[in-house]
Amino acid sequence: MSWLKNFENESISFWEGSGNGKRQALYIMVNATKGLFISCDVPMAQFIVSYNASLPASQRFILHMLDSTHMFVQPHVAEMIRSRISEFRDQNTYEKPA
Structure with a gap:
């Protein structure tokens, strides 16, 4: 051949x-397909997958899960993911009482 x-x-x-x-x-x-490659640890990847699953089908942004720590997503969602992660971290940050 x-x-x-x-x-x-x-x-x-x-x-x-x-x-x-x-x-x-x-x-x-x-x-x-134009997109954004995300590399992160397993817990953060699971958070992003969970967030994606909570959205209506028309708004889901994960194009392909490459493995447990890498994914390919639509390019316009970068800031949306960053803000959602920031909110999550703020909710789960302990501040010592004065």
Whole structure:
């Protein structure tokens, strides 16, 4: 099998030879999604996943969970996630009484 790249249509062509000498062409189109890569510890990732699950389906922002500490999310939610994490930390911070 030989691999030929065809960049005219931003596709990759895979040429396969069959037993009778004919070649078959298969085309795979590239599908790219713009997003934000998040790397964090497991508890913070679970917090973000939980927050995402609490939203209506039309507002969910996680595009793909890569593993337990990495995720790919929609790019417009960066500030929303930061503010939600800040609120969570403020609620869970102990201040010694005076």
